[in-house]
Amino acid sequence: xxxxxxxxxxxxxxxxxxxxxxxKTLISHVMESGQRKNKDGSLIxxxxxxxxxxxxxxxxxxxxxxxxxxSTNPYFEFEAVIPATGELKFTWYDDDGSVYNDAKTVxxx
Amino acid sequence: xxxLTSIRTLAALALAGGVVLGxxxxxxxxxELVINGELTLVTKTAAPDHLKDTLxxxxxxxxxxxxxxxxxxxxxxxxxxxxxxxxxxxAWNKVEGTENKSCASxxxxxxxxMKGVRATYPKWNEAAGELRTIEGQVNHCRxxxxxxxxxxxxxxxxxxxxxxxxxxxxxxxxxxxxxxxAKAAWELGxxxxxxxxxxxxxSCASxxxENYDKYIRADHLSQGQTNGxxxxxxxxxxxxxxxxxxxxxxxxxxxxxxxxxxxxxxxxELYVASRGNGLSVEGASVRN
Numbered sequence: 001x002x003x004x005x006x007x008x009x010x011x012x013x014x015x016x017x018x019x020x021x022x023x024k025t026l027i028s029h030v031m032e033s034g035q036r037k038n039k040d041g042s043l044i045x046x047x048x049x050x051x052x053x054x055x056x057x058x059x060x061x062x063x064x065x066x067x068x069x070x071s072t073n074p075y076f077e078f079e080a081v082i083p084a085t086g087e088l089k090f091t092w093y094d095d096d097g098s099v100y101n102d103a104k105t106v107x108x109x
Numbered sequence: 110x111x112x113l114t115s116i117r118t119l120a121a122l123a124l125a126g127g128v129v130l131g132x133x134x135x136x137x138x139x140x141e142l143v144i145n146g147e148l149t150l151v152t153k154t155a156a157p158d159h160l161k162d163t164l165x166x167x168x169x170x171x172x173x174x175x176x177x178x179x180x181x182x183x184x185x186x187x188x189x190x191x192x193x194x195x196x197x198x199x200a201w202n203k204v205e206g207t208e209n210k211s212c213a214s215x216x217x218x219x220x221x222x223m224k225g226v227r228a229t230y231p232k233w234n235e236a237a238g239e240l241r242t243i244e245g246q247v248n249h250c251r252x253x254x255x256x257x258x259x260x261x262x263x264x265x266x267x268x269x270x271x272x273x274x275x276x277x278x279x280x281x282x283x284x285x286x287x288x289x290x291a292k293a294a295w296e297l298g299x300x301x302x303x304x305x306x307x308x309x310x311x312s313c314a315s316x317x318x319e320n321y322d323k324y325i326r327a328d329h330l331s332q333g334q335t336n337g338x339x340x341x342x343x344x345x346x347x348x349x350x351x352x353x354x355x356x357x358x359x360x361x362x363x364x365x366x367x368x369x370x371x372x373x374x375x376x377x378e379l380y381v382a383s384r385g386n387g388l389s390v391e392g393a394s395v396r397n
Contacts, residue, residue, distance in 0.1 A: 004196055006192075024186055026186070071346065073192055
């Protein structure tokens with residue numbers, strides 16, 4: 001597992017039914033491209049987050065495939081329509097097989 | 110709401126201004142820096158007494174940045190520097206060294222123990238008889254009290270720690286002491302500030318006192334205040350410490366920089382910090 005990896009999510013705690021809410025996500029990660037060389041001239045192996053997903057009560061909201069050109073600490077901001085109270089589940093997939101999760105409950109009043 | 114409107118106004122002014130002639134401040138009088146919608150920071154205020162003959166008003170570097178950059182700093186989630194503050198917090202709690210201690214072993218919660226620290230450093234250390242930066246104090250603690258290895262003066266680990274300490278003072282006014290035992294260092298810092306150097310033959314004052322608010326090619330010159338440090342710079346996506354910025358400035362005028370962490374840079378840091386006495390601590394700020 002890469003060092004210092006920490007997922008972060010900002011989501012509203014409450015929403016109106018059918019409202020599009022703004023979701024912000026960030027994961028701290030080195031996103032080593034695999035194209036850089038170290039002092040000895042050998043390649044530094046690739047180590048990136050290659051996929052990010054957000055699900056709402058089991059329904060996929062976004063599913064993002066990532067490639068080596070993405071910078072360190074990838075940040076995603078998007079909107080999602082919240083039909084009813086439920087849980088947003090965020091998942092990041094690391095090259096090394098690690099999976100990082102976060103979840104936020106949005107309550108529809 | 111007022112904040113958003115005023116940020117747009119500022120951007121419009123900056124765009125319309127292009128090259129701004131001296132005297133006409135692009136800084137919008139209404140522009141306010143509010144963090145997370147609750148903490149209002151002082152980004153412009155009357156110059157401290159020792160500077161009264163030179164400047165009327167001192168401005169935070171935030172005032173001179175474009176509206177997107179300004180907006181990033183208003184929300185801790187959008188502020189990329191906060192990632193490093195989190196890493197600094199992890200390091201705070203990490204046990205290291207022969208004494209089996211972490212920072213937290215002695216200093217407990219930094220929200221209590223480190224509050225106000227960023228506002229008063231560099232500070233005279235009576236026991237050691239020297240002027241000390243936060244970096245210097247961190248390394249003193251690491252080597253003497255923890256039995257751990259010192260961080261490199263300008264490094265990711267050090268920047269993270271200093272940023273975490275700075276955040277605890279956010280909103281407090283810069284208030285470094287320039288009298289008493291710190292006086293000699295302050296005088297040295299002042300001399301360095303006004304001494305022209307390098308192939309371009311420029312002093313700090315050439316840009317940041319005589320020509321702030323003008324453009325140096327595409328860069329909008331600020332007053333070179335340090336209240337926002339450590340600053341997250343978008344150009345290379347990392348935190349910059351004060352001595353790193355000094356070093357970069359002197360390199361840019363084709364001069365020969367002092368070492369980072371040297372007594373000369375520490376003296377200069379005290380002098381520059383004293384020029385910002387009254388501005389809110391902003392670290393970790395966002396700059397371009």
